Amino acid sequence: FRSEFPGVTIALRDGMSQECVELLSNGEIDFAIATVDHYAAKLERQLLWRDRLHLVCPADHPLARQRKRLTLAQIARHPIIGFVSHSSVRHNVDAAFGRHALNIVLEVEHLATASMMVEQGVGVTLVPSLTLYQFQRPGLAIRDIEHNDIHREVFILTRKNKTLSRPAGAMRDMIVGHVARLGASA
Numbered sequence: 001f002r003s004e005f006p007g008v009t010i011a012l013r014d015g016m017s018q019e020c021v022e023l024l025s026n027g028e029i030d031f032a033i034a035t036v037d038h039y040a041a042k043l044e045r046q047l048l049w050r051d052r053l054h055l056v057c058p059a060d061h062p063l064a065r066q067r068k069r070l071t072l073a074q075i076a077r078h079p080i081i082g083f084v085s086h087s088s089v090r091h092n093v094d095a096a097f098g099r100h101a102l103n104i105v106l107e108v109e110h111l112a113t114a115s116m117m118v119e120q121g122v123g124v125t126l127v128p129s130l131t132l133y134q135f136q137r138p139g140l141a142i143r144d145i146e147h148n149d150i151h152r153e154v155f156i157l158t159r160k161n162k163t164l165s166r167p168a169g170a171m172r173d174m175i176v177g178h179v180a181r182l183g184a185s186a
Helices: 017-025 072-076 088-097 111-119 129-135 166-185
Strands: 032-034 043-058 079-083 103-108 125-128 140-143 151-159
Antiparallel strands (some): 032 151, 043 125
């Protein structure tokens, strides 16, 4: 992008999806990459990818030693480090577990906090594939979930009836193209 638009300065704002949607709705940013859009009725959305969730537990945890994929019922029996109620991960976990009561022992906002709490044996957690690199440590195990339809959808959002500037449109198109190439190679 910088070689194609050398004079353009990029300001990247990062935050929870709801904050990004608010910034976009208020015209403070050109587009957003966000995971939930139920409060974004005035925005155009384009699905970028579906990100599956995985269980992370201590390496010596009983769920880490199980050979088969884990079921929701098995996971629900253990203390869970959940994410805050306004996070997309929490929304998807709550919806997926439905009838299985979860024992949320701690709510966190940041992946680094969840990772350290799991490593200290406070509980297990569920995280998206996109974040697994933060949990690839010797003291942790990452496990697949049986019939894993637990996922979150990640969108690129723009304001309806608002044309992006040439650089913003080019940046959005590059992101969409990059994600498409990643999907084709996966």
